[in-house]
Amino acid sequence: MSELKVSAIKEGTVIDHIPAGKGLKVIEILNLNTLNGGTVLLAMNVHSKKLGRKDIVKVEGKYLSEEEVNKIALIAPTATVNIIRDYRVAEKFNVEVPEKISGILRCANPNCISNHEYTVPKFYVISKEPLKVRCHYCERTMEEEEILANL
Amino acid sequence: MQGWKGRDVISIRDFSRDDIEYVLSTAERLEEELKEKGSLEYAKGKILATLFFEPSTRTRLSFESAMHRLGGSVIGFAEASTSSVKKGESLRDTIKTVEQYSDVIVIRHPKEGAARLAAEVAEIPVINAGDGSNQHPTQTLLDLYTIKREFGKIDGLKIGLLGDLKYGRTVHSLSEALSHYDVELYLISPDLLRMPRHIVEELKEKGVKVYETSDLESVIGELDVLYVTRIQKERFPDEQEYLKVKGSYVIDLEILKKVKETLKIMHPLPRVDEIHPSVDSTKYAIYFRQVFSGIPVRMALLALTLGVIE
Ligand SMILES: Nc1ncnc2c1ncn2[C@@H]1O[C@H](COP(=O)(O)OP(=O)(O)OP(=O)(O)O)[C@@H](O)[C@H]1O
Ligand SMILES: [Mg+2]
Ligand SMILES: [Zn+2]
Numbered sequence: 001m002s003e004l005k006v007s008a009i010k011e012g013t014v015i016d017h018i019p020a021g022k023g024l025k026v027i028e029i030l031n032l033n034t035l036n037g038g039t040v041l042l043a044m045n046v047h048s049k050k051l052g053r054k055d056i057v058k059v060e061g062k063y064l065s066e067e068e069v070n071k072i073a074l075i076a077p078t079a080t081v082n083i084i085r086d087y088r089v090a091e092k093f094n095v096e097v098p099e100k101i102s103g104i105l106r107c108a109n110p111n112c113i114s115n116h117e118y119t120v121p122k123f124y125v126i127s128k129e130p131l132k133v134r135c136h137y138c139e140r141t142m143e144e145e146e147i148l149a150n151l
Numbered sequence: 152m153q154g155w156k157g158r159d160v161i162s163i164r165d166f167s168r169d170d171i172e173y174v175l176s177t178a179e180r181l182e183e184e185l186k187e188k189g190s191l192e193y194a195k196g197k198i199l200a201t202l203f204f205e206p207s208t209r210t211r212l213s214f215e216s217a218m219h220r221l222g223g224s225v226i227g228f229a230e231a232s233t234s235s236v237k238k239g240e241s242l243r244d245t246i247k248t249v250e251q252y253s254d255v256i257v258i259r260h261p262k263e264g265a266a267r268l269a270a271e272v273a274e275i276p277v278i279n280a281g282d283g284s285n286q287h288p289t290q291t292l293l294d295l296y297t298i299k300r301e302f303g304k305i306d307g308l309k310i311g312l313l314g315d316l317k318y319g320r321t322v323h324s325l326s327e328a329l330s331h332y333d334v335e336l337y338l339i340s341p342d343l344l345r346m347p348r349h350i351v352e353e354l355k356e357k358g359v360k361v362y363e364t365s366d367l368e369s370v371i372g373e374l375d376v377l378y379v380t381r382i383q384k385e386r387f388p389d390e391q392e393y394l395k396v397k398g399s400y401v402i403d404l405e406i407l408k409k410v411k412e413t414l415k416i417m418h419p420l421p422r423v424d425e426i427h428p429s430v431d432s433t434k435y436a437i438y439f440r441q442v443f444s445g446i447p448v449r450m451a452l453l454a455l456t457l458g459v460i461e
Contacts, residue, residue, distance in 0.1 A: 111283055113264035117242050137264025139162060139285055141349065 014082040023055030112138035156458030159270035168331035182447035194223030200253035201227030217449035276456035291324040293444040311337040314380035316346040330357040403427040
């Protein structure tokens, strides 16, 4: 049952089970921190049975698509997404690491052309568990630690 | 198989076995035709632009020669300091401009991924002649061509890669390409310079039998092909260690007493002293024929991507 009655919304999206401390980054990756992004509520360090502490992001009046939300899988693989309609959870899904990642990750290779010329950085996910991606440009692979440092 | 006209040649990763085989058989066809006729006219009226943002005389000359042999012509620059890059022009703009002057672009650039970006920007085909420490696909294709020409096949061979397997771009690409074939790979290097784990794993996953060793003498008798690469001094913490390692990987007449009669020795060149010059005149040495292979292979790639042959 919804723990935070204070922030109950009528229509929108609730991103639950975000690892504590990553809520702001989720907002950033989903571009919700813009003026036309609508009202966004962020709860940090919420007590959670599954995670100990978690962050929750609630977006009012906006239904985020699965594809869009999957962008956050890199930093919040545990997140669940709840679509709220008329105050009720109408749909629920888990985020999933996409096959391709573009725009949100920088290449860790300082000699990669994507760090020197205008490009939209692109990566292919070659393994989800453990997480491993390959840069579309320089073909170097990055593992979890490097990925998180370059988001 | 993808159609060839307009296709880019950026990374050996983009090539299936069928693709590779097609390039090799086209190269063979062109080599025969060239031998017969002296010169060809497939690329008559076509212009190749060679953009060398980093100097590499051999590769550039090989591409230029290949284009001339096809009856085409060549424009370009041999180093970035003579081009507008010096004035700060972006790679995108250089490519956008040059493609107005030419039908196919060959690019060598010090940044990894530059050729991929060039190919995205250009409408005309782009061929990668080396992007930093990343890829040099035409070298790999000419290596495969050399092996195929020599043995009539690639499947079933025991191939040794010797030297700096950690940083060597050439051996990385070659082993990736060889993973399409049924070969046994002997990875021979000092411990410090072993093949990166992820490449070894990939090879094994694809069913290649891989043996790793630092002892050349113990395996040289098994090999059909020995691909020698240079070990650079800079890779070692101290001079002593370097000299010790280097000495144990020199190919000379002495170590050749232990090899199969049919062994062939390859080297991407330039060499320093990893193969003694006395080896050059033996039946084992094919590294100069390997240099020649660059011509038919690059002719094939130019002709196919230009769409002047099928
Ligand atoms: N109308 C609403 N407005 C705001 N947040 C809501 C609303 N309804 C539910 N939520 C929040 O959405 C999340 C999922 O709600 P749900 O009722 O499915 O909880 P749950 O049963 O604990 O789900 P889970 O098993 O995913 O943890 C919770 O964080 C809840 O607080
Ligand atoms: Mg819950
Ligand atoms: Zn990169």
